[in-house]
Amino acid sequence: MSVGLVLGTKEASPLEFWVGIHESSSLQLDDLVTVETLVPESGEMVTFYGVVDHVAKKFEGTQFDTDTSLAVHGILPVTLSHAAHVVVTRIEPQKYIPPHPGSEVFRAHGKSAERGLYFDRMEHKIPVGFNKSREPFYINFSFLNGEKGAHVSISGISGIATKTTFAMFLLYSIFRGKTHAKEISSNNHAIVFNVKGEDLLFLDQRNSKFEEKEKENYELLKLPALPFDSVSFHAPPKPNEELVVPATMRRTENVKPFFWTLRQVARERLIGFFFEEGGEDLGTLEHAISVLSDKLLTLASDSKGDEAPLQSPSGRPLTSLEDLLTDLRDQPESWYGASQVASQTQRALFRRLSQAAQQGRGLIRPLPAGTKAGGFQLDWRQKQITVIDLHTLQSGAKMFVVGSILKKILEEKEKTGSSEPRVFVVVDELNKYAPREGWSPIKSRLLDIAERGRSLGIILIGAQQTASQVEARIFANAAIKVVGRLDPAEAGHPEYDFLTSTFRKRALMLSPGSMIISQPDVPTPVIAQIPYPVWATRPEEAAVPEDLFEKLFP
Amino acid sequence: MRLVHTSDWHVGATLAGKERTQEHAVFLEELEEIVRGERIDAVLIAGDIFDHPNPGADAEKLVFDFFRKMAEQKIDVVFIAGNHDSGERIEGKARLLQLVQIHAFGKPARNTSATLLTRKDELLIIAALPFAGELRLLDWDQSANQHQGEQKSTFAERIKQLLSLLAKTHFKPEAVNILMAHLTVDGAVLSGSEKNLRMSDAWTIPSPMLPAGGDYLALGHIHKAQELPDAPVRTAYSGSPLYIDFGEEKDQKGIYILDAAPGKLLQSSFLALSRIKPVKTIRSSFKEFELHALKSKDFSGHVKAIIHLDEEDSKSGVAEHIRRLLPQTSIVLMETPQPQQNKIPDLSRFALDPVQAYRMFLESQSRQLTEDLSRKLQELMEEAGRATD
Numbered sequence: 001m002s003v004g005l006v007l008g009t010k011e012a013s014p015l016e017f018w019v020g021i022h023e024s025s026s027l028q029l030d031d032l033v034t035v036e037t038l039v040p041e042s043g044e045m046v047t048f049y050g051v052v053d054h055v056a057k058k059f060e061g062t063q064f065d066t067d068t069s070l071a072v073h074g075i076l077p078v079t080l081s082h083a084a085h086v087v088v089t090r091i092e093p094q095k096y097i098p099p100h101p102g103s104e105v106f107r108a109h110g111k112s113a114e115r116g117l118y119f120d121r122m123e124h125k126i127p128v129g130f131n132k133s134r135e136p137f138y139i140n141f142s143f144l145n146g147e148k149g150a151h152v153s154i155s156g157i158s159g160i161a162t163k164t165t166f167a168m169f170l171l172y173s174i175f176r177g178k179t180h181a182k183e184i185s186s187n188n189h190a191i192v193f194n195v196k197g198e199d200l201l202f203l204d205q206r207n208s209k210f211e212e213k214e215k216e217n218y219e220l221l222k223l224p225a226l227p228f229d230s231v232s233f234h235a236p237p238k239p240n241e242e243l244v245v246p247a248t249m250r251r252t253e254n255v256k257p258f259f260w261t262l263r264q265v266a267r268e269r270l271i272g273f274f275f276e277e278g279g280e281d282l283g284t285l286e287h288a289i290s291v292l293s294d295k296l297l298t299l300a301s302d303s304k305g306d307e308a309p310l311q312s313p314s315g316r317p318l319t320s321l322e323d324l325l326t327d328l329r330d331q332p333e334s335w336y337g338a339s340q341v342a343s344q345t346q347r348a349l350f351r352r353l354s355q356a357a358q359q360g361r362g363l364i365r366p367l368p369a370g371t372k373a374g375g376f377q378l379d380w381r382q383k384q385i386t387v388i389d390l391h392t393l394q395s396g397a398k399m400f401v402v403g404s405i406l407k408k409i410l411e412e413k414e415k416t417g418s419s420e421p422r423v424f425v426v427v428d429e430l431n432k433y434a435p436r437e438g439w440s441p442i443k444s445r446l447l448d449i450a451e452r453g454r455s456l457g458i459i460l461i462g463a464q465q466t467a468s469q470v471e472a473r474i475f476a477n478a479a480i481k482v483v484g485r486l487d488p489a490e491a492g493h494p495e496y497d498f499l500t501s502t503f504r505k506r507a508l509m510l511s512p513g514s515m516i517i518s519q520p521d522v523p524t525p526v527i528a529q530i531p532y533p534v535w536a537t538r539p540e541e542a543a544v545p546e547d548l549f550e551k552l553f554p
Numbered sequence: 555m556r557l558v559h560t561s562d563w564h565v566g567a568t569l570a571g572k573e574r575t576q577e578h579a580v581f582l583e584e585l586e587e588i589v590r591g592e593r594i595d596a597v598l599i600a601g602d603i604f605d606h607p608n609p610g611a612d613a614e615k616l617v618f619d620f621f622r623k624m625a626e627q628k629i630d631v632v633f634i635a636g637n638h639d640s641g642e643r644i645e646g647k648a649r650l651l652q653l654v655q656i657h658a659f660g661k662p663a664r665n666t667s668a669t670l671l672t673r674k675d676e677l678l679i680i681a682a683l684p685f686a687g688e689l690r691l692l693d694w695d696q697s698a699n700q701h702q703g704e705q706k707s708t709f710a711e712r713i714k715q716l717l718s719l720l721a722k723t724h725f726k727p728e729a730v731n732i733l734m735a736h737l738t739v740d741g742a743v744l745s746g747s748e749k750n751l752r753m754s755d756a757w758t759i760p761s762p763m764l765p766a767g768g769d770y771l772a773l774g775h776i777h778k779a780q781e782l783p784d785a786p787v788r789t790a791y792s793g794s795p796l797y798i799d800f801g802e803e804k805d806q807k808g809i810y811i812l813d814a815a816p817g818k819l820l821q822s823s824f825l826a827l828s829r830i831k832p833v834k835t836i837r838s839s840f841k842e843f844e845l846h847a848l849k850s851k852d853f854s855g856h857v858k859a860i861i862h863l864d865e866e867d868s869k870s871g872v873a874e875h876i877r878r879l880l881p882q883t884s885i886v887l888m889e890t891p892q893p894q895q896n897k898i899p900d901l902s903r904f905a906l907d908p909v910q911a912y913r914m915f916l917e918s919q920s921r922q923l924t925e926d927l928s929r930k931l932q933e934l935m936e937e938a939g940r941a942t943d
Contacts, residue, residue, distance in 0.1 A: 245703040249762035252707035371701075540766070544715045544722070549664040552690060552712070 001106075003027055006035055007083060008101030014088060017050070017098065019105045021082040027052050029506075030132050030527050032108035032116045033086055035099045046095050049108060049116030050086035051524050053502045057082045087500075087524050089116055109135070118521040126173045127221035128166075128517065129528035136221050137528040139170075139480060140521050145188070145422055146454035149479030149520060153430075153470075154463040155496075156484025162512045162530070163463040163484055165537060167426050168192075168203070169530050170461070174424075175230075175384050176223055190424040191380050191409070193402060194389045201251045201389060202536035203228045208543035210534050217531035227535040230384035234258045236393060236401070239362035244376070247362070247392045250539040255389070258376050259365050260404070262310050262318055266296035273403035274356035274396065276440050284342070288349045291339040306373035309366065319366035321357035325350065359397040378405065380423055395432070402433060403442040409458060410445060419457030425449070430462040431469040443471060450477040468493035481518045483525075485510040499525055555672040555730065556593055559810040559822070560585070561600035561774030562794035564638065566613030568605075569856055570884040574796065575612045577831055581795050582620045584829050585809070589629060592811055595672040597624060600774025600792065601636025601685055601736030607643065625654035630670050632657045634684040636736040636774055641684055662686045662716065667724040676816055677729035681720040681768075685736040685775075686713070688757045702907075706757060713737060714763040721767045730814040731768040733787075736775050739764070742791060745778040745802040761785040769820040770812060778805045779824060788820055797833040800858045800885070831855040839864070840872065847879040857883040863890050908935060 004021040006012050017035075021027055035048045059071060059078040070076035086105075092115070108116050113135050119125055125138035143149040152170070154163040171190050194200040204227050218225040235246035237257040246255040265271055272289050299310055309317035312327040313334035328335055332346055367373060380386045388405065390398045409423060427433060427446070434446040449458050450473060462478070464470050468490060481498055486507040490496075496504060498518050503525050507516055513532075518525040536542040545551075565578045589597060604613060624631050633656075635641040644660030651658050657668040659682045667681040691712040692705060700708070717733060725731040740760040761784045764771060771789040773782075779793030792810050797803070808826040832855035836846045839862045850857065859876050863869065873886040912931055913923040 243703045243706075245707065249760055251711070252760070252763075253711035255707065257703070544718050546719070548712075548715055548719055549662060552686075552716075553662050 001025075002104035003033070003107055004084070004105045006099045006101050006103045006105060012098045012101055014091065014096040014098055016085065016087050017048075019052075019084045019086055021055075021084060023080075023082075026082075027055050027084045027107075028132055029053065029055060031084075032113045032131075032133075032135075033105050034108045034112050034116065035103050035105050037097065037100045037103055039095055039097060044093070046097065047092050047112075048088055048099050049090040049092075049112070050088045051116070051526065052084045053087050053500065053524070054085035055083070089523050090118065107133075109133070117526065122521065126170065126177060127223065128170055128173060129515070129530040130217070130220070131526065131528060134220065137517070137526060139517065139519055141174075143479040143520055144174075144459065146419055146457060146459060150454040150459050151450060151474075151478040152459075152461040152480040152482065153467065153475055153478035154461070154482045154484070154515075155467045155486065155490075156465070156510075156515075157487055158465055160485040160510075160512050162515070163482075164196075164200070164426075164428060165513070165533055166482060166484070166515055166530055167461050167463060168200075168535070168537075169533065171385065171424065171426075172228065172535075173221070173223060175228070176226075177221075187420050188384075188422045188424065189380050190385045190426060191378075191405070192385060192387045192426040193428065194387055195391055195398065195428050197391055197538070198248055198250045198389065199538045200387050201233055201248060201255065202539060202542040203385065203387065204231045205536045205542040207532075207534055207536045207541045209541050210532060214532045214534070218534065221531070225534045228385055231387060232256065232383040232385070233387045233389065234378055235389040236397075237362045237365070241362075244365075244368055246389075248389060251542075256376075258378055258388075259363050261306060261367055261373060262320060262324065262364055263300050263304075263306060263308070264373065265364055266300035266310055268404070268408070269293050269297055270400070270404045270407070271296060271353075272441055273400040273407075274360065275352055276396070276399035276403060276442055284345045285348055285352070287339075288336070288341045288345045291336060291341055292349065295335055295337075307367050321353070321360060321364050325354055325357055328353070356396050356400070359394040360400060363393075363397060363400065380409070381421065399433070399442060402427070403445070406442065406445045406449070410448060410456070413456040413458055419455060422457040422459060424459045424461055426461045426463070428463045430464040430474070431466055434462075434471040434474050436469055436471055446474060447471060450474040466490050467495040479520055483507050483510075483516040483518075484514070485512075503527075555595045555674065555676050555678060555814055557678075557732075557812040557814065558585070558589060558592075558594050558597045559600070559770075559772045559790065559792045559812060560597070560795060561736070561772075561792045562602045562636070562777055562798070563599070563617075564602055564605040564794060564796070564798050565617055566605040566609040567796075567798060572884060573612070575616060577796055578613075578616055580829050581827065582616060584827055585795070586620065586623055588809070588811075588825065589624070590627070594629060594811075596630040596632060596670060596678060596680075598680065598732070598734055598772050599631065599633035600734050600772050601634050602638045602774060602794075603633060603636070604639050606638065607640030621651070621654070621656050625656065628655065630655045630657065630668070632668050632670075632680045632682065632734070633659070634666075634682045634734060634736055634774075635660045637685045637687065639685075644684075659684050662690075664719070664723060667720065669724075669729075677726065678732070678814075679724055679726060679729045680732050680734055681724040682733075683713075683716055683720060683735040683737070686716070709757050710740075710759040710763055713759045714765070718765045721765045725767055728816055730816050730820070732770045732772060733765070733768050734772040734774075737773070738775055739773065739782060739785070739789075741784060742776050742782060743778060743780055744776065745799070745805050761789070764789065769814060770822070772810075777802055779808060779810075781822075788822060790822065795827055796830055797855070800833050800835050800856075803833050803835060833858070835860065838862070843876060844879055847876075850880060850882070853880075853882055855882065858885040858887070859883050860887045860889060863888055865891060 003025040004019040007018040007020045010018045029052055031052045033050055036045050039046055058081045060081050061078045067076055071078040114120050119138050122140040124141035126141050127136050128139050129137050131137050154166055156163050174188055192200060206227050215225045233255040235248045235255050237244045237259050238247040244257045246257040248255050271293050275289055309319045312318050314331050316327055318324050328350055390401055434443045449460050453459060467475050475495055488508055491504050491507055503516055514527055514529050516525045516527050567574055603617060621631060635644045641660035644658050648658040659666040662684050670678040672678060688709050691709055721733060738758045740758040761782055764785050766786040768787050771787050773791045776791045777794040777798055780791050782789040790810055795807055806826055807830055808824050810822050811825050813821040835858045837860045838846050857880060869888060872888060876886050877883050916923050
């Protein structure tokens with residue numbers, strides 16, 4: 001049953017055409033359609049696949065607004081034009097001829113819908129949601145994992161654009177999907193930085209608001225409906241505590257505290273990450289930081305074990321930032337020595353580091369007796385997903401953690417030289433860590449990942465409210481661009497030029513869970529609806545085991 | 555509806571070896587007057603009614619007399635076992651008490667809740683969690699490999715889950731919903747000190763982990779009456795109505811009166827008790843005590859005297875002398891100027907690390923924790939561990 005005919009009153013071209021919709025039919029925005037046309041010379045059939053991006057009704061034979069009410073009362077004879085504009089996504093075989101006006105247009109379903117969006121060409125498809133007609137929508141994994149492209153950029157207003165939910169659903173699909181080989185799930189890992197509340201600390205719990213009928217959606221996408229099963233949670237230690245307990249409030253069970261010893265900070269040259277804040281050029285401070293960093297590295301090369309405190313140049317044991325600051329204040333010459341760092345700069349460094357020490361309280365601390373450093377470090381290879389909770393840290397301390405971890409990942413991957421196992425790094429608020437203006441060690445590493453991450457096996461999934469404020473090269477390097485509800489002022493920026501004008505307008509109206517997805521394989525962006533998450537997305541949604549009383553008090 | 559929130563009566567407790575049943579009788583008399591005068595619909599007692607799992611006959615009589623008076627006036631009583639009560643004994647009497655609208659819960663279970671209808675036909679639901687210690691809540695096979703921080707995290711998580719389950723199972727939107735529990739919340743203030751309990755010191759639950767549903771959380775266990783402003787729901791410790799310990803000197807003692815109706819915001823106000831005996835600690839030298847005694851001669855409560863003796867003072871007869879000067883004195887402690895090293899340091903920090911605590915204790919007595927002693931200690935602990943299995 002056709003839905004309409006290719007119109008001849010408007011131009012029909014190989015890139016776009018209009019459909020006159022039958023009286024008894026209708027077409028919605030985003031519907032997929034197909035048309036067949038005969039090539040005159042060879043006699044072969046060419047099939048056009050396209051997406052409806054505009055549909056409108058109009059009275060024909062009227063001139064004035066008041067004609068409408070006359071028409072409704074049967075006084076004025078009018079005909080109704082019901083037409084849709086279609087953007088061609090694929091022509092098989094690739095003969096770029098126009099469809100013949102008058103040809104029948106059909107809705108594309110099942111296999112033809114897949115062909116229309118090139119899903120049949122994708123070796124590994126990752127399901128990320130549905131289109132309007134409840135057909136699965138896929139992303140080509142080769143453009144995610146670095147084979148042909150990499151990196152994802154998700155933009156949208158916080159709270160409505162469901163950026164984090166999309167990122168997590170993408171990971172869920174990668175790790176749980178049955179449409180692709182087993183190797184994919186076992187060879188990929190993810191690191192997620194949790195920056196807002198404790199929402200991401202309940203990924204391994206079932207969502208108590210998940211209704212049974214939603215299960216169908218997961219079955220359609222060939223995904224199981226279960227919470228994540230291989231997740232580890234990490235949080236900085238509560239400051240001012242003797243026992244090392246994680247600084248989380250709503251969930252404490254199975255949240256592992258992490259921290260660095262001063263020796264590790266020295267050995268891995270992390271001190272510079274305490275000077276990230278502000279974003280302005282550090283100027284002379286850079287040299288001073290470098291001198292300090294070098295000195296610390298020398299002190300840490302004394303082949304003592306992890307539990308041993310760092311020995312200051314004057315022989316004092318140092319185990320915390322406060323210790324370091326005291327020694328810097330009391331014995332600056334032993335640190336800066338012959339390096340010609342002006343005393344003014346030394347004082348500036350001291351001031352900045354003191355501020356950082358305030359914020360990073362508890363992050364740099366000695367090992368509790370009888371423990372090993374390894375127990376408090378992050379190893380992303382242990383589980384599929386490693387969630388690092390940063391929300392209790394102030395922004396300077398957040399920067400330190402993100403910077404140190406990114407540095408470690410880059411160094412590890414550069415050493416092995418192999419792109420496997422892959423690690424997806426989810427970073428929210430990317431405009432803060434990689435802003436358009438200025439330079440910082442974190443930004444430089446994120447840029448590194450965006451530009452070289454493909455070959456190293458580090459894939460960035462970045463999210464931000466305003467892509468216009470994110471470093472352009474990072475945004476440009478994202479093969480997959482996703483947009484949730486946008487702010488009108490933001491939507492006008494050139495970063496969003498990959499959205500056609502219709503999609504730009506639609507981005508202002510998207511409801512939570514609907515995302516516009518642009519991927520290299522598909523010539524036009526497509527709107528997909530992500531299913532309701534089966535894992536808890538906030539503490540209130542975490543389901544409590546029903547039989548707990550019976551288990552504990554039999 | 556109007557309710558009373560009280561807890562930690564500790565009936566049967568003694569002070570310096572002397573019974574306090576008379577004081578409890580005075581309290582229960584005042585409580586009964588309040589219940590009548592304030593037109594109370596139900597009395598909520600959040601644990602530790604008795605001081606001992608096996609209370610004496612006088613103590614029992616007092617409490618059950620009170621229950622009888624409430625039953626006669628058709629006033630509901632809901633109470634739970636605390637860590638001092640015997641949960642089993644309370645469970646044993648629960649079904650009998652149920653017949654006269656006394657709802658008793660001794661052990662945690664899914665169904666520990668009471669649904670009551672007040673005189674004005676308003677629905678009141680109390681979901682209760684009697685005291686559950688870490689021995690029950692932790693899976694010791696698992697916990698053996700966790701360090702203390704992790705064990706406490708699991709404990710807090712379990713309490714949170716149990717409270718959430720109770721709220722989810724029993725609360726109804728058309729009722730006044732109250733949760734009652736006997737436990738320690740992180741951040742509560744102990745009597746006699748400004749120090750907040752911190753997670754590293756005891757088995758606690760941080761207040762943000764408390765469930766958010768319901769109108770009120772009635773807590774027992776801490777003797778100092780206080781509201782917890784950080785909690786997601788109106789939460790308070792009613793505190794003990796009597797001064798159980800001399801450390802509670804500065805506390806205000808009383809009960810909370812709750813004013814509630816379904817759909818309306820619950821109001822609570824603290825009502826101080828007027829007839830209970832206060833406590834006071836007097837620190838003084840032997841010679842100056844007479845002055846203090848004069849100042850306190852009309853003091854109606856109990857006194858603890860800490861007398862600092864000089865080198866020349868002799869210890870004999872001091873206690874009688876003090877008591878003669880001030881008959882309200884129930885405890886006399888004498889401090890002599892002794893060499894500091896015999897003073898035992900505060901070991902409460904090491905409550906969870908017995909080996910360390912023992913080492914600190916020995917060092918305070920100028921001794922060392924030798925290999926031998928350490929091994930012996932480990933053996934004893936293992937034996938004790940096996941004995942409780």
